[in-house]
Every structure is written in structure tokens, then in C-alpha cells.
Amino acid sequence: MTIVSQQEGALEYLKIEDHSPLTEIASTQPLALRVINFAWTNASTEPTEVQAVQKSINEVIPKLLVVFKGTDAVTLIDTVGDLLPKLVSEVWFPNSRLSFSPNN
Numbered sequence: 001m002t003i004v005s006q007q008e009g010a011l012e013y014l015k016i017e018d019h020s021p022l023t024e025i026a027s028t029q030p031l032a033l034r035v036i037n038f039a040w041t042n043a044s045t046e047p048t049e050v051q052a053v054q055k056s057i058n059e060v061i062p063k064l065l066v067v068f069k070g071t072d073a074v075t076l077i078d079t080v081g082d083l084l085p086k087l088v089s090e091v092w093f094p095n096s097r098l099s100f101s102p103n104n
Contacts, residue, residue: 004035010042014052018036027071033079036060041086050090057091 003009013035044053061080068076084092085092 004039007042007045010015010039011046011052013039014043014049014056019056019060019063023060023067026076027067030075033064033075034075037079037083037086040083040091044091047090047103050088053087053091071102 004031014096019036022032022035026036040057041052043056044050
């Protein structure tokens with residue numbers, strides 16, 4: 001988790017092609033979700049990497065949904081709920097001038 005808590009490490013995480021070792025243990029190891037959360041949050045602060053964050057989210061979330069199938073998914077829901085306000089708005093609204101700030 002220490003590696004992805006810094007922007008440089010988070011950017012390296014985005015370069016990983018196979019996230020299955022982390023996603024497969026996510027339903028039993030909540031720290032796996034924290035690693036993913038930190039990686040996306042910290043990588044999204046680099047404007048040139050917003051598309052890479054979007055791509056990673058689009059690839060990993062469906063895998064997590066499969067892993068959490070048949071569970072109450074509280075940990076996953078909590079992680080996504082924690083993640084959304086932390087991501088820069090361009091990740092969710094890439095073609096919009098909409099600006100979201102949790103402090104408004």
C-alpha cells in the first residue's frame with residue numbers, strides 16, 4: 001500500500017496489465033481494495049493520466065463485481081463510496097466542464 005500512496009507508485013500500478021492477483025483476494029482481504037483505491041485516487045491527480053485511470057476502473061470494477069458476487073459486498077460498496085469523492089472530476093466527466101468539489 002505504501003507504493004500506491006505516492007503518485008509515482010500509483011502511476012506504476014496503472015501500468016500493470018493483470019490485476020487478478022489483487023482482485024481475486026479482495027472479498028477476503030479488504031486491504032486489496034484499499035490498494036486499488038489509493039492507486040486510482042493518487043494517479044488521477046496527474047492530468048495526463050486521467051484516461052489511464054478511467055481505463056483501469058473500467059477493467060477492474062467488473063472483475064470486483066464477479067469476486068463479490070454472492071456476498072453482501074459491503075466492503076466493496078464502502079470502498080467505491082469512499083473513492084468517488086476523492087477522484088478528480090475529469091475521471092467521471094471527461095467531456096464536461098462540470099467541476100465537482102466535495103467542499104461546495
